[in-house]
Amino acid sequence: xxxxxxxxxKQDFPGLLTPEGEAWxxxxxxxxxxxxxxxxxxxxxxxxxxxxxxxxxVYNRSAQMTLGYEAARKRVAEFIGAKSENEIVFVRGATxxxxxVAESWxxxxxxxxxxxxxxxxxxxxxxxxxxxxxxxTGAEIDVCPLTEDGRIDLDAMESMLTERHKLVALAHVSNxxxxxxxxxxxxxxxxxxxxxxxxxxxxxxxxxxxxxxALDCDFYVFSGHKIYGPTGIGVLxxxxxxxxxxxxxxxxxxxxDKVSFAGTTYAPPPQRFEAGTPMITExxxxxxxxxxxxxxxxxTLFDHESALAANARAALRDTNKVTLFxxxxxxxxxxxxxxxxxxxDLGTILDEENVAIRAGHHCxxxxxxxxxxxxxxxxxxxxxxxxxxxxxLMRGIERTLRIFG
Ligand code: PMP
Numbered sequence: 001x002x003x004x005x006x007x008x009x010k011q012d013f014p015g016l017l018t019p020e021g022e023a024w025x026x027x028x029x030x031x032x033x034x035x036x037x038x039x040x041x042x043x044x045x046x047x048x049x050x051x052x053x054x055x056x057x058v059y060n061r062s063a064q065m066t067l068g069y070e071a072a073r074k075r076v077a078e079f080i081g082a083k084s085e086n087e088i089v090f091v092r093g094a095t096x097x098x099x100x101v102a103e104s105w106x107x108x109x110x111x112x113x114x115x116x117x118x119x120x121x122x123x124x125x126x127x128x129x130x131x132x133x134x135x136x137t138g139a140e141i142d143v144c145p146l147t148e149d150g151r152i153d154l155d156a157m158e159s160m161l162t163e164r165h166k167l168v169a170l171a172h173v174s175n176x177x178x179x180x181x182x183x184x185x186x187x188x189x190x191x192x193x194x195x196x197x198x199x200x201x202x203x204x205x206x207x208x209x210x211x212x213x214a215l216d217c218d219f220y221v222f223s224g225h226k227i228y229g230p231t232g233i234g235v236l237x238x239x240x241x242x243x244x245x246x247x248x249x250x251x252x253x254x255x256x257d258k259v260s261f262a263g264t265t266y267a268p269p270p271q272r273f274e275a276g277t278p279m280i281t282e283x284x285x286x287x288x289x290x291x292x293x294x295x296x297x298x299x300t301l302f303d304h305e306s307a308l309a310a311n312a313r314a315a316l317r318d319t320n321k322v323t324l325f326x327x328x329x330x331x332x333x334x335x336x337x338x339x340x341x342x343x344x345d346l347g348t349i350l351d352e353e354n355v356a357i358r359a360g361h362h363c364x365x366x367x368x369x370x371x372x373x374x375x376x377x378x379x380x381x382x383x384x385x386x387x388x389x390x391x392x393l394m395r396g397i398e399r400t401l402r403i404f405g
Contacts, residue, residue, distance in 0.1 A: 009296075010384045012036040018354055025355040025392040030175050030203055030333050030380030033228045035289070042288035043230055046281040054280050055254060069280050072287035073270070076235055079290045080220065081211035087243065089236040089270040090278055094202045095125040097221030097236035098169070100273060101198060102129040104249040105219075105242075110166055112138030117161065117168040117195070119144040119152040120370045121177060124363040126169050126200045139166070146370065150177040150326040154185050161193040168197045172204035172220075176362045176378065177326030178309060178333030180204075187216040196242075202226055205235075206382070207305060207331050209298040212237055224282060228383075229289030233282035236273070243269035250275040296383060305332025305381040312379055312390045321401055325371055332381035335362075338397065341404050343377040349403065350396040357393070 010016050015034035018024045026034060046068070052061040054069045070085070077085040091097045110116075116130050120143050134141050142165070144157040152170055161168075168190040173180050183199060190197040198219040204210065205222035212220060219242075224233040238246075248255055248266050252275035257265040266272045293301065309332045316322040316336055325335040338346055343359035350357055358378040361368045368374060379393055
């Protein structure tokens, strides 16, 4: 993406300024993305003059809102290459999507002795729900190791998979290392063993063009707030037949067919998995966010952000005071450690320079253990990031190095 395009894009994001109106170098997009004005406006309209609940009212406003909510589902389906909007379940976020699959599909399909394959770089949201499921069902968890440069080692996975594996659950893009999974190979390995594949697409959906048919996974999850939309909404995708075979996980209004004390029957998916009043305004704002990123083109975003990541790595390496984690070619996420400086101290000094990075374990404690560090510093880029952000990061790092001698 050209610098002029990014400059004009920065102006779309009111969150990229400090309260004093100075440039704020936001390098924490992997945690949550800033929102373009178009998303803020869509949310504000939905909460204001368009507001009513969905699926129930006999009045026109509610009917209109229902159309808006369902149009968002259709837009998500189109965005990720789903066959039908019935394959799109709105959830609170990726975390809830994974918990839904673990509870519903996992509860119905796992037996004592069955195995679940995860990897060493997973986010806690793609570990803990499976641990809870394993405790409940007597299933066991295996951890696929990483390659030297921080990718999921699919050669190792190939030799570890057995017919006892019922599920493989992997990050499509690592939130710490930025490494991109060869998802097609992961799908073919999982399916070769007779297992289902869940992809955690939290970091991929905002950065890569997605096509569920080409990926050939079984479940895909992502969060709205990481793709420039609001918090409180996310997406679970699965093929209709798979969703159809899954029992409900939460009970309440909107997910039923008929309720009586003699017994209740359930709505077909996706409604079966959307108990209660849904995230109406969030869905409408997510629609606006998807329109926004789609207009730029996801391939363009990937190239733009990974070029920034490569430049940041080169500049960090030039200091001779940095350990870099993760592969050289990655999505727009860079994790590193500065010699003799705790990541939290670095984060605090950078904050004084209007540079926001993430410092910590990034909800990936097993990965920190693998890397042999308690925490890393992480700079993550978004569609609005440019070289001025990398320069500001490097100025802050030089200053930190001077302070720490
Ligand atoms: N997986 C990955 C790879 C993530 O980066 C995150 C968010 N940091 C999550 C899962 C969880 O997403 P959420 O908190 O939006 O549910």
